[in-house]
Amino acid sequence: MAQVRVRFAPSPTGPLHIGGVRTALYNYLFARKNKGTFILRIEDTDQARFVEGAEEYIFAALKWCGIEIDEGVNEGGDYGPYRQSERKEIYRQYAEMLIDRGYAYYAFDTAEELDKLRTDSEKKGETFIYNALNRDRFKNSVSLSDTEWHARLNAGEPYVIRFKMPADEEIHFDDLIRGHISVNTSTLDDKVLFKSDGMPTYHLANIVDDHLMKISHVIRGEEWLPSLPLHFMLYRSFGWTPPLFAHLPLLLKPDGKGKLSKRDGDKMGFPVFPLYWPYGEKARGFREDGYYPEAFVNMLALLGWNPGTDQEIFSMEELIEAFSIEKVGKSGSHFDPEKAKWFNHQYLQRKSNRELALEFREILRAKGYHVDIVNLETVVGLVKERVSFVKDMWNEADFFFKAPETYDQEVVRKRWKNNTSSLVTELKTVLHDIQSFTPEETEKVVRSWISEKKINAGEVMTPFRLLIVGALRGPGIFDIIGWIGKEETIRRIEKGISAIAK
Ligand code: GLU
Numbered sequence: 001m002a003q004v005r006v007r008f009a010p011s012p013t014g015p016l017h018i019g020g021v022r023t024a025l026y027n028y029l030f031a032r033k034n035k036g037t038f039i040l041r042i043e044d045t046d047q048a049r050f051v052e053g054a055e056e057y058i059f060a061a062l063k064w065c066g067i068e069i070d071e072g073v074n075e076g077g078d079y080g081p082y083r084q085s086e087r088k089e090i091y092r093q094y095a096e097m098l099i100d101r102g103y104a105y106y107a108f109d110t111a112e113e114l115d116k117l118r119t120d121s122e123k124k125g126e127t128f129i130y131n132a133l134n135r136d137r138f139k140n141s142v143s144l145s146d147t148e149w150h151a152r153l154n155a156g157e158p159y160v161i162r163f164k165m166p167a168d169e170e171i172h173f174d175d176l177i178r179g180h181i182s183v184n185t186s187t188l189d190d191k192v193l194f195k196s197d198g199m200p201t202y203h204l205a206n207i208v209d210d211h212l213m214k215i216s217h218v219i220r221g222e223e224w225l226p227s228l229p230l231h232f233m234l235y236r237s238f239g240w241t242p243p244l245f246a247h248l249p250l251l252l253k254p255d256g257k258g259k260l261s262k263r264d265g266d267k268m269g270f271p272v273f274p275l276y277w278p279y280g281e282k283a284r285g286f287r288e289d290g291y292y293p294e295a296f297v298n299m300l301a302l303l304g305w306n307p308g309t310d311q312e313i314f315s316m317e318e319l320i321e322a323f324s325i326e327k328v329g330k331s332g333s334h335f336d337p338e339k340a341k342w343f344n345h346q347y348l349q350r351k352s353n354r355e356l357a358l359e360f361r362e363i364l365r366a367k368g369y370h371v372d373i374v375n376l377e378t379v380v381g382l383v384k385e386r387v388s389f390v391k392d393m394w395n396e397a398d399f400f401f402k403a404p405e406t407y408d409q410e411v412v413r414k415r416w417k418n419n420t421s422s423l424v425t426e427l428k429t430v431l432h433d434i435q436s437f438t439p440e441e442t443e444k445v446v447r448s449w450i451s452e453k454k455i456n457a458g459e460v461m462t463p464f465r466l467l468i469v470g471a472l473r474g475p476g477i478f479d480i481i482g483w484i485g486k487e488e489t490i491r492r493i494e495k496g497i498s499a500i501a502k
Helices: 018-033 054-065 088-100 111-123 146-154 202-212 222-238 262-268 293-301 316-322 337-350 353-366 373-386 390-401 409-415 420-432 439-453 457-469 477-484 486-501
Strands: 005-008 037-040 104-107 160-163 170-175 179-184 192-194 217-221 244-248
Touching: 005 018, 005 217, 018 037, 018 054, 018 217, 018 244, 018 293, 018 316, 054 293, 088 104, 088 160, 088 192, 088 202, 088 222, 104 146, 160 222, 170 222, 170 244, 179 222, 192 202, 202 222, 217 222, 222 244, 293 316, 293 337, 337 373, 353 373, 353 390, 373 390, 373 477, 390 477, 409 457, 420 439, 420 457, 420 486, 439 457, 439 477, 457 477, 457 486, 477 486
Parallel strands: 005 037, 217 244
Antiparallel strands: 104 160, 160 192, 170 179
């Protein structure tokens, strides 16, 4: 394979959607796998859609994911500038080159005129098209006499440059994922390449830049597949060898069909953006929801690509090693918020107790609890299996830090018998006499007391947990009391008995 050079080419029109992050990721994996170069190009030629903050968001999101850029706006490189608005001067000469060669023309139709024609066609139930079939009915350098269109140009009349799509030609090209594609050019529009504001359109700028930046493979979302015939024609008209194309399947809604949208996330309570978006219509982010970037990247990699084995957990290095375009599917992938949580759960289990304790300590501090890190490691070790996010640890571990204020009334009604108070009072004395108050020792002593008394373990252990935790939840009771200590255990038993007696 020739030198691999791929690019991620987002437009800064809002927060980068997870579909965009996946495109960036696949480009990155492909570049690394093939010892190639990963380029970030900002496509900001549509000034009307430019959104403040969107560019910084792109940089931050890729960074959070661990996607490293080799050439780009901030990194520099031999093929810059990497922001299209700074390449403005380059595009006009290419548009004019196409005119000179007869592959493009000037068009003077105003937006109002075109709008009217579009509405008229729609009224008749027809789709409006501007191409070889009706080009001569519009005001352009093909239909007007040479003297007239020159006069218009010289008078400074606003114009656009359109591509001159040939009439009725069957064109053929390939996509690495979709396979062979053929299209008849009479179904295609004479797309605008250069706008009256002096800016190129996406199509022209994208092709020129991919060529000048020596892009070898264009890996992008399926929403660009309809543009591929035009892009193919542009390469042909310039006389350039096109890169290889791979159009990635769409990311679909969890239920039913259709593209995953921000609204689905809002409705069903999951993020569809990597990071929180703080401007205008705010949006939640995977990062702020407590996802680890490794888990997020792992989840995203498997939305559309499959390794061909059962392996599900991949580090970035393993993804690079295993990735190939051949294993990217054709059909859309359903985004599954539960599976996303599952990935985070897996990554959380793999974190050391120290790392988790450091994270959890922040949450506890905010609640006013200051706990020694070594003791906290024990707590997170006991509850981590039950959570997918560190922020959920509080709900699973609150009773380590504070005595219950209420007691599950349902349990009290069903399990607190006439003799329960005297049983747990006796248990209190048993616990009081234990010298080394470790989980192992307390368990041994309590179990042998239960068997001496010839009672059912549940008769005493259920009320015991209720007194310590306030409900029937949490990890092993001996682990809990070992952590809170003898004094606190006894205090909770006494407090609970009198609270329940009332
Ligand atoms: N600027 C386009 C976008 O926002 C790039 C499409 C492409 O990769 O060609 O997705």
